[in-house]
Each structure stands twice: as structure tokens, then as C-alpha cells.
Amino acid sequence: xxxxxxxxxxxxxxxxxxxxxxxxxxxxxxxxxxxxxxxxxxxxxxxxxxxxxxxxxxxxxxxxxxxxxxxxxxxxxxxxxxxxxxxxxxxxxxxxxxxxxxxxxxxxxxxxxxxxxxxxxxxxxxxxxxxxxxxx
Amino acid sequence: xxxxxxxxxxxxxxxxxxxxxxxxxxxxxxxxxxxxxxxxxxxxxxxxxxxxxxxxxxxxxxxxxxxxxxxxxxxxxxxxxxxxxxxxxxxxxxxxxxxxxxxxxxxxxxxxxxxxxxxxxxxxxxxxxxxxxxxx
Amino acid sequence: xxxxxxxxxxxxxxxxxxxxxxxxxxxxxxxxxxxxxxxxxxxxxxxxxxxxxxxxxxxxxxxxxxxxxxxxxxxxxxxxxxxxxxxxxxxxxxxxxxxxxxxxxxxxxxxxxxxxxxxxxxxxxxxxxxxxxxxx
Amino acid sequence: xxxxxxxxxxxxxxxxxxxxxxxxxxxxxxxxxxxxxxxxxxxxxxxxxxxxxxxxxxxxxxxxxxxxxxxxxxxxxxxxxxxxxxxxxxxxxxxxxxxxxxxxxxxxxxxxxxxxxxxxxxxxxxxxxxxxxxxx
Amino acid sequence: xxxxxxxxxxxxxxxxxxxxxxxxxxxxxxxxxxxxxxxxxxxxxxxxxxxxxxxxxxxxxxxxxxxxxxxxxxxxxxxxxxxxxxxxxxxxxxxxxxxxxxxxxxxxxxxxxxxxxxxxxxxxxxxxxxxxxxxx
Amino acid sequence: xxxxxxxxxxxxxxxxxxxxxxxxxxxxxxxxxxxxxxxxxxxxxxxxxxxxxxxxxxxxxxxxxxxxxxxxxxxxxxxxxxxxxxxxxxxxxxxxxxxxxxxxxxxxxxxxxxxxxxxxxxxxxxxxxxxxxxxx
Numbered sequence: 001x002x003x004x005x006x007x008x009x010x011x012x013x014x015x016x017x018x019x020x021x022x023x024x025x026x027x028x029x030x031x032x033x034x035x036x037x038x039x040x041x042x043x044x045x046x047x048x049x050x051x052x053x054x055x056x057x058x059x060x061x062x063x064x065x066x067x068x069x070x071x072x073x074x075x076x077x078x079x080x081x082x083x084x085x086x087x088x089x090x091x092x093x094x095x096x097x098x099x100x101x102x103x104x105x106x107x108x109x110x111x112x113x114x115x116x117x118x119x120x121x122x123x124x125x126x127x128x129x130x131x132x133x134x135x136x
Numbered sequence: 137x138x139x140x141x142x143x144x145x146x147x148x149x150x151x152x153x154x155x156x157x158x159x160x161x162x163x164x165x166x167x168x169x170x171x172x173x174x175x176x177x178x179x180x181x182x183x184x185x186x187x188x189x190x191x192x193x194x195x196x197x198x199x200x201x202x203x204x205x206x207x208x209x210x211x212x213x214x215x216x217x218x219x220x221x222x223x224x225x226x227x228x229x230x231x232x233x234x235x236x237x238x239x240x241x242x243x244x245x246x247x248x249x250x251x252x253x254x255x256x257x258x259x260x261x262x263x264x265x266x267x268x269x270x271x272x
Numbered sequence: 273x274x275x276x277x278x279x280x281x282x283x284x285x286x287x288x289x290x291x292x293x294x295x296x297x298x299x300x301x302x303x304x305x306x307x308x309x310x311x312x313x314x315x316x317x318x319x320x321x322x323x324x325x326x327x328x329x330x331x332x333x334x335x336x337x338x339x340x341x342x343x344x345x346x347x348x349x350x351x352x353x354x355x356x357x358x359x360x361x362x363x364x365x366x367x368x369x370x371x372x373x374x375x376x377x378x379x380x381x382x383x384x385x386x387x388x389x390x391x392x393x394x395x396x397x398x399x400x401x402x403x404x405x406x407x408x
Numbered sequence: 409x410x411x412x413x414x415x416x417x418x419x420x421x422x423x424x425x426x427x428x429x430x431x432x433x434x435x436x437x438x439x440x441x442x443x444x445x446x447x448x449x450x451x452x453x454x455x456x457x458x459x460x461x462x463x464x465x466x467x468x469x470x471x472x473x474x475x476x477x478x479x480x481x482x483x484x485x486x487x488x489x490x491x492x493x494x495x496x497x498x499x500x501x502x503x504x505x506x507x508x509x510x511x512x513x514x515x516x517x518x519x520x521x522x523x524x525x526x527x528x529x530x531x532x533x534x535x536x537x538x539x540x541x542x543x544x
Numbered sequence: 545x546x547x548x549x550x551x552x553x554x555x556x557x558x559x560x561x562x563x564x565x566x567x568x569x570x571x572x573x574x575x576x577x578x579x580x581x582x583x584x585x586x587x588x589x590x591x592x593x594x595x596x597x598x599x600x601x602x603x604x605x606x607x608x609x610x611x612x613x614x615x616x617x618x619x620x621x622x623x624x625x626x627x628x629x630x631x632x633x634x635x636x637x638x639x640x641x642x643x644x645x646x647x648x649x650x651x652x653x654x655x656x657x658x659x660x661x662x663x664x665x666x667x668x669x670x671x672x673x674x675x676x677x678x679x680x
Numbered sequence: 681x682x683x684x685x686x687x688x689x690x691x692x693x694x695x696x697x698x699x700x701x702x703x704x705x706x707x708x709x710x711x712x713x714x715x716x717x718x719x720x721x722x723x724x725x726x727x728x729x730x731x732x733x734x735x736x737x738x739x740x741x742x743x744x745x746x747x748x749x750x751x752x753x754x755x756x757x758x759x760x761x762x763x764x765x766x767x768x769x770x771x772x773x774x775x776x777x778x779x780x781x782x783x784x785x786x787x788x789x790x791x792x793x794x795x796x797x798x799x800x801x802x803x804x805x806x807x808x809x810x811x812x813x814x815x816x
Contacts, residue, residue, distance in 0.1 A: 001543070002506050002509065002510075002540060002541070002542050003540065003541040003542070003543075004506070004538065004539075004540055004541075005538065005539050005540075005541070006537065006538050007536065007537045007538065008537070009263070009264070011175050011176060011177050011263060012175055012176060013149040013173070013174040013175050013176040014176070016330070029329060029334075030329075031336060032215070032216035033216060035216050035217060035218070035222070037149070037217065037218035037221045037222050038149040038174050038176065038218050039147050039148055039149050039176055039215075039216040039217060039218065040147060040148060040149040040150070040174065040175055040176005040177055041147050041176055041177065041178050042177050042178040042263055042264070048541075053504065053506040053507065053510075057437060057438075057502070057504075058424070058501070058502030058503075058504040058506060058507050059504045059506055060506060062437075063538060064439060079168070079175075080168035080169060080171050080175040081171060081173065081175060082171070082173035082174050082175065085173045086171070086173050093330070094329070094330030095330075096325065096329075096330040096331045098274050098276070098325040098330060098331055098332060099325065099330050101274065102274075102325075127145070127147060127178055128145070128178070128279065129278065129279045129280070130276065130277065130278050130279065130335060131276075131277050132274060132275065132276055132277075133274070133275040133276075133277070133320075134274050134275070135273070135275075137815070138778050138781065138782075138812060138813070138814050139812065139813040139814070139815075140778070140810065140811075140812055140813075141810065141811050141812075141813070142809065142810050143808065143809045143810065144809070152602070165601060165606075166601075167608060184813075189776065189778040189779065189782075193709060193710075193774070193776075194696070194773070194774030194775075194776040194778060194779050195776045195778055196778060198709075199810060200711060229602070230601070230602030231602075232597065232601075232602040232603045234546050234548070234597040234602060234603055234604060235597065235602050237546065238546075238597075264551065265550065265551045265552070266548065266549065266550050266551065266607060267548075267549050268546060268547065268548055268549075269546070269547040269548075269549070269592075270546050270547070271545070271547075281807070281808070283719050283720060283721050283807060284719055284720060285693040285717070285718040285719050285720040286720070288466070301465060301470075302465075303472060304759070304760035305760060307760050307761060307762070307766070309693070309761065309762035309765045309766050310693040310718050310720065310762050311691050311692055311693050311720055311759075311760040311761060311762065312691060312692060312693040312694070312718065312719055312720005312721055313691050313720055313721070313722050314721050314722040314807055314808070351712070351719075352712035352713060352715050352719040353715060353717065353719060354715070354717035354718050354719065357717045358715070358717050365466070366465070366466030367466075368461065368465075368466040368467045370410050370412070370461040370466060370467055370468060371461065371466050373410065374410075374461075399689070399691060399722055400415065400689070400722070401414065401415045401416070402412070402413065402414055402415065402471060403412075403413050404410060404411065404412055404413075405410070405411040405412075405413070405456075406410050406411070407409070407411075417671070417672070419583050419584060419585050419671060420583055420584060421557040421581070421582040421583050421584040422584070440623070440624035441624060443624050443625060443626070443630070445557070445625065445626035445629045445630050446557040446582050446584065446626050447555050447556055447557050447584055447623075447624040447625060447626065448555060448556060448557040448558070448582065448583055448584005448585055449555050449584055449585065449586050450585050450586040450671055450672070487576070487583075488576035488577060488579050488583040489579060489581065489583060490579070490581035490582050490583065493581045494579070494581050535553070535555060535586055536553070536586070560738070573737060573742075574737075575744060637738070638737070638738030639738075640733065640737075640738040640739045642682050642684070642733040642738060642739055642740060643733065643738050645682065646682075646733075672687065673686065673687045673688075674684065674685065674686050674687065674743060675684075675685050676682060676683065676684055676685075677682070677683040677684075677685070677728075678682050678683070679681070679683075
């Protein structure tokens, strides 16, 4: 079994808050991340898949196909967007990195399965000092 | 003459657009950077000052004082904020990195002068693939 | 299950040696790392915790609380200190990165448990070419 | 159990292709990676071993010995070489990073075993946007 | 005056040698960089231009245009290629990073001038431990 | 004129203090950097030289020779040492990065001149958030 990881990036605005809470309650729980006028990040996304290298080609999955899937299903929807307002697969979820990792997993898993490989991990870095990993 | 650089970071939302233009015109000139719902970045800021090391202390300027000046005058106003809406020294300017570098220069120059050193350069990285430098 | 990692840094002096050995024996086993006048590093520490995101908040654990725990229990004791001489939880242990990782695990595990999360991994980078991971 | 990772680098030329295919077929499957005049990369290699720290020394394995093994068995054979033409342990294999990781595993595993430690993972980064991991 | 830098990458094979020298002489002067079967690198290229931000747009030059110029004139010719054999603007020059920087300068200078900006610096990193800068 | 930069690293202990001051006075001026039991850093050193590429070789200076000079004159004296106690060229100077940069300049300038090139800049990074540049 071999693990292959592709790194992609997107820049997006977001805000951590719950609509059913007051601004004070949001500020208390989420701190400056709940700023009503938004803030943003350069997110880094690592998608790890696993499988056995094919004897024919010597690789687990064509990286260009993996890149195209991630681009169409994830990056184009997130890059230079507002995670709370513009992204269909984040509707109704609090815009934490945890929730974002789970949502991206759900977007990518079936597409990667169609290519004969398995999705192994979604890792998202929000700032250079914190990141999230999700293994399904 | 010795040059000392302090690196700081802030995460902010912004949008590149002119209010006197239509959305179409903004999209044509600024591309996806003009998305009406904002986007954001992890900006990295390098502040370079210059001077001669004092014989008494062996340094040009106490780095803790430099750090405090940058924090109060720049980072606290920008971090987890919206550059277009929340930042006093960016009012009335298009929120490009070029304009941001000039505005930060204007904020820091007098404060650093009071400490007996000279401001030399403001460098701002917007993404890992582009950055701006301004020398006054 | 989601894994969250917080990155922190500290700069410290240390020396690898055993008091019951001669300088020659220490030099033979630990090489230049046993220099009697000490040397030092910019250590990077990654603390990974795991848990399920709460439905209320959308996160596993408030990152500000995690940051505060790591700061008080680990960074303040190590940063700008001598690992062999100044750090209570390293008394009587050879100052290898392996032993440091285990000691930090022991410091953090109960505090993180009190917050309803689980400590998963302590990773310490000593130089850009070597790092240690400990999973308990 | 503690995991120790040593990072090394090598710069090499390679080409992804099968001799029994036409240039057109190679181009179709491997894209620009099949350029007949070669291309190259700054590969980064992480070798992770695992074991328990010895009570005598406080470390799992002397890093200088690990460094020497990786240097002699892997780096000297790959650095400033052509992976397809110059490297004995890659003869007859398609020069993908997947196959390279498996071949390096086979080179290192017995040598590390002789030192009383276990090889845990071979990780190879080909560009800043993709890497491979192999756990045997 | 504001300086803007765009970062791009390319992976290429090369060999440092002179055809009018013997293999021994090439090895003596260029060391392992003269390996007859080539080697390669992940080169990083920084292109710095300078100018005054336009009042209309708030930027010195549209970064998307700069990116397109660098891509067409430089990256497409170098990426996944052999610098000695495949690149028209390197014909007849020894494939050192010095010569590459000068050749890229000559390719880009007129194109950037047409956009009303000035080329300021070409910087090329060959490995993480060495880079070249050329200011014309 | 072409500028070439070589990057090297060393790990060292130091302490910022003046012997003719009390511990209290040292603490007041230098903060935690004056800890009597030392602390340390992974310093990164960039040495930039300048010159014209020779027509014969296509390079300004053989990088292997530059590497050897830096290693013998600087790295071997600093790596895994105490800057205050072990380094001849730092005797009698406060161990600030400013003073270290000037001392390294003085060590390297004549050696690089003998090779027909000019020393241009000494840059030293102490932590990822601050660095010093000296141009003579």
C-alpha cells in the first residue's frame, strides 16, 4: 500500500458564529474569529489517497486526474470566496476548519473511488500554527 | 549600518474594487479578487529598520519595543479584520497590497524614528507566490 | 474523530551527556552534542489532540484554551532556558529530544483530558533535518 | 515506542516512460514527465525509524549512524544522478516516486535492523505539491 | 516606487560541462554537476518588477498579466525540459544558474516594458542552499 | 554583476549580557535573552558574494570553494558551541546577532577576495521572526 498526497491552496473569507446567538455570545465563544465583517486565510489543503501501484504504469493514480478532481470539486468553489456565503457544501454548517475538512472528505471520496483508489486523509492548515486532519 | 527585520502575521478579509464601477467592470479589472462577498489571506509582514548598533547594548533597537510598536500600530488593527471596512488607515484607498504597504509605512515611520532608528522597508506577502516591497 | 494540531516554538540550550561518564566517553557517544559549554536550538513543538467536533461549537476544543495550556505547562518553562539546568520536568533525564517528547506528553495529557479531548501526539523538531514523534 | 525521522535531499534527473511503448503512448499516459531529454527534481527524503529509547543513552538510535547509512545506501547513489540510468536499485523499474520509495525501503530495512531499530516509513517529496509515503 | 515579486517554479534537467573539454576536465571544474547522464532540480524563480501604483487601479501591474508573460516566455520552455538540449534561449551557453538568470532577464525585459513597468530583479534558487540574483 | 548566495546553518548557545552590569540590569535591558544558564538557537546564515561570471566557467565563483571557506572560517567555530565562551572572533563582544554579523563579515571578506569575488552581504536569522543584514 502506497500513500500519495497532493497539496493545493485556496484563499477565502470566513466567520465563526451561530446565527441563533447574540454578537456577545459569539465573541465569547469564538473570540476575534467571529468578527462581523469577516476575516480570511490562505488555507492549505493536503489530500492523501492510498492504493497499490499498478504494474502497467508504476503509479497508484494519475496525479493529473487527482489534481483535476480536487480543482473542480473543491478549489474552484472555495478560492477567493466566502466560506459561509458562497460555498454550497458548507451551507448550514459552522465554518470551522473541522467542519470544512469533513465536507471536503464527502465531496472527494466518491470521485476518488471511481478512479480505483481510496481517500485516506484530508488535512487543512488554517495558519502556520494550526491544522486539522480527518480520516473519515 | 545594520538592517534588522521583524516578521509578523495577520489574517484579514478584503476585496479589490472601486465603488464607482459596476460589478462587471470590477470583475474585468480585478478578476476573482473583486468577489462581492469578500475573500481573505494570511498576510506576512516584514518590517526592516536600519541603524548602527549602540556600543552600550550591542543592538540597533530593542526588538521587544519594535515588536510592540508593530503590534499596536498595525497588527491589532488588521488581524481578523476586514481591510476595506475595519481599518482606519485604509479608508478611501483601494485595498491592494501596494496601498497597504504604503499605509503601513506611514503608520510606522514616526514611531520608529522616536526610537532613534530608521524605517527601511515594508514587505508584505499576500500568498506564497507574490509579495510587495516599499522603501518610502 | 478529528485531529487538531497546534504548533509552538521555544529556543533553549542543552547538552547531551551523562554525569557518571568522562568527557571522553560523552564525546564518543554523543559527539559534538556533548560540548561542555552547551549549545542550543530553535525547537518546534506540535501538539496533536483528537476528539469529535461538538455540535454546539463546531470544534473539538477551543484552540485558545489549548494554546494557553501549552504555553503555561511547556513553553514558559523551556523558552530561553537551559533544558538540563532550568526545567523541572527534565530533572534527572538525559536531555535528548526523545526524553523531552515523553516529558512534555506527561505534562500535557492530564490538562487536555480535563477539556474533554485526548492527547494524540507530541512531535518535536530539533533541526530542520530531524524530528521525534511520541504517541504515548 | 518513539519515532525518529531524518531528512535528506538529493537532486536527480528522471523520465517516466516504458521502453515497450511508443513516444505517443508514453506522452498520453505520463504527460510532460515523459520528455525524452529528461527533466529533474530536488527530491526530499524522510526516513522514519521506531524503537524504545535505550536507558543508557536516552536515544533510540545514534542519528550519526542513521545519517551514514542513508548517505551510503541511498544519497550517494541518487544525488546528481539519472534515476533511470545510473542507479543500480532502480534497474528495470519505471522511475515513479512510488517505485523509488519501495526501492529505498528495501535498501534501508536490513541496515537499520542491524542497529536494533525498525524502519517505519519512507516519505519522498518530488515537488512542493506532491509526496509519497510507504510503510512496507 | 513599489517593487512587486511573482514566484514561479519549474523542474528541469541540466548538466554543467563544456563540449571542448574532456570528461575529466569537466569533472575537475564542475564536480558531480557534470555527470554525463544529467541530473535535475526544482528551480524556483522570482521575478521582481517596479513602478508606481496607478491611481485608477491601485496596482503597479496586473499580476495576472505578469503571470501570463512569465509562463509563456519562461516556464513553458523550461518546465519538465532539459536546459542544455530543449531551451532555445540557452543554446550555446553553459547551463549555470548565473547564465540562466541573465537569459531569463533578456526574455522578460521587453515584455514587461510593454506593460509600462520595469524589470528589477531575476532571482533563481537551484537548491534550498543556493540562489542567484541578477539586476541587469 | 551577479549576486550568489550560499545558505549554511549552525546551532549554538548564547546569552546577551554585560559582565559589568548586575543580573537585574541585564534582565531589564535584554529580557529573557540574558538568562544566566544560557539559551540557544538554530541560526541560519546567508553569505552573498558578487562578481561577473567568468567566460571560461560560466560561474562567478566555484560554490564548493565558497562552501569550504564558510565551513572552515565560520561554521566549524560556531556549530554546537557557545558563542560567548567558545568562539575566538566573538571575544569581548556582546553576543547580539548584530555583532555576530559584523564579526563573520570580517572573517570572510579577505578569504573571498582571494578568490576574485567580492563579499556583498551577511544575513543571519536567529528565529523565524527576526533576522539581521550587514553590507560592510
